[in-house]
Amino acid sequence: MTELAGAEMRPSGDFQPNQGTEEAANRAAQAKERAATHHKRRWGSPTLVSRAPGRVNLIGEHTDYNDGFVLPMALPFDTSVAASRAPGGSEVEIHSEGFGSVVFDLADSIDSGDWSVHLRGVCRLLREQGVDPGPWRASIATDIPAGANLSSSAALEVATILVVLGLAGVEWPPEAIARLGQRVENEVVGVPSGIMDQLISATAVSGHASLIDCRSLHSEPVPIPTDAVVAVIDTSTRRRLADSAYADRRDACQRAAAALGIPSLRDAQLSDLERLPPRLSAENRRARHVITENQRTLEAAQAMVNGDAQAMGTLMNSSHNSLRHDYEVSGPALDQMVVIAQTSPGCLGARMTGGGFAGCAVALVSAERASEFRTSVMDRYRQASGKDTVIWLCKPSPGGSL
Numbered sequence: 001m002t003e004l005a006g007a008e009m010r011p012s013g014d015f016q017p018n019q020g021t022e023e024a025a026n027r028a029a030q031a032k033e034r035a036a037t038h039h040k041r042r043w044g045s046p047t048l049v050s051r052a053p054g055r056v057n058l059i060g061e062h063t064d065y066n067d068g069f070v071l072p073m074a075l076p077f078d079t080s081v082a083a084s085r086a087p088g089g090s091e092v093e094i095h096s097e098g099f100g101s102v103v104f105d106l107a108d109s110i111d112s113g114d115w116s117v118h119l120r121g122v123c124r125l126l127r128e129q130g131v132d133p134g135p136w137r138a139s140i141a142t143d144i145p146a147g148a149n150l151s152s153s154a155a156l157e158v159a160t161i162l163v164v165l166g167l168a169g170v171e172w173p174p175e176a177i178a179r180l181g182q183r184v185e186n187e188v189v190g191v192p193s194g195i196m197d198q199l200i201s202a203t204a205v206s207g208h209a210s211l212i213d214c215r216s217l218h219s220e221p222v223p224i225p226t227d228a229v230v231a232v233i234d235t236s237t238r239r240r241l242a243d244s245a246y247a248d249r250r251d252a253c254q255r256a257a258a259a260l261g262i263p264s265l266r267d268a269q270l271s272d273l274e275r276l277p278p279r280l281s282a283e284n285r286r287a288r289h290v291i292t293e294n295q296r297t298l299e300a301a302q303a304m305v306n307g308d309a310q311a312m313g314t315l316m317n318s319s320h321n322s323l324r325h326d327y328e329v330s331g332p333a334l335d336q337m338v339v340i341a342q343t344s345p346g347c348l349g350a351r352m353t354g355g356g357f358a359g360c361a362v363a364l365v366s367a368e369r370a371s372e373f374r375t376s377v378m379d380r381y382r383q384a385s386g387k388d389t390v391i392w393l394c395k396p397s398p399g400g401s402l
């Protein structure tokens, strides 16, 4: 949910816009190589190198913190941490390609405005769980655009947790890694985000999206229909850090669930909305989004299993309308981009993705018309907004690993 403070708008590697599927797939290894090379130059060969991917959510938005269903996939863009133990002291020294260097003691207080808050938070919460590898140092590199709703912070958390566990010689199940990453966001960074981003970054299965039940944390791999490709489309706009609108939406959902006397909106039906008092009319629309979005997400997973890309696309379009009008988390650039995408050749469906307000949209596109789609969206968005867009045609990547 949060994005890294002060980030430049592009990853700092040899980033090339408008990559096709092949080129995008090749990027996955690049952050790892850069992190390892930097570590070697500065401190010698790393003992461990971890990687964790960013994500795009195909459908199931703002449902995770309502115990609902989400359908994200991991992107072929990683954050990577190359690490080794340091000879003495009690300090952690980190160099990040995009942000420079930081040295901290595990006992230091944590300033939530500092870019290193995620790293410090991971170290603190792991130490509270008895995982403390002693002093260590690391180089970090990323190919995940920051502030674009592609989960750069979750990937950093998962990659860092993997490396610290590795240095301490401890193994955790991926769900526990995701939970700890979410706790860093909630308890240290101060953003009440759900579990989706960390969970997909830690557990994704190559070549598949995942239908995740955010109540049980059960994940079911779901294949992308073979005649379709996922396009991640950057509006080239960015939202603010730790947006307070996110917390407002979450509170509204809790108020609606409390008024209905249920633990969370996962347990609500459309007919329940009649029971919400008139003073909760905004909550009523937020709840309607969550209830209908959960249903759409289950239908979308079934459509994908059936290889029915057309049906999946139609559900993505409905999801965008619901997020725009009922949940009110879209934004002008996202709405403009989604309409352009939906009316471009080969498009089966398009919507905003992630927290919303700015950043990326996602489209499902007929595989054989993908390059026509890309040219059309780029030209029309430039004409309409004066901005260039970046479009990645992506295959689903595997979750984080050492």
Ligand code: GLA
Binding pocket: 001, 002, 057, 060, 061, 062, 063, 064, 065, 193, 194, 195, 196, 197, 354, 355, 356
């Ligand atoms: C952000 C949060 C997630 C999720 C999405 C909206 O990405 O980090 O937990 O709530 O927004 O679906």
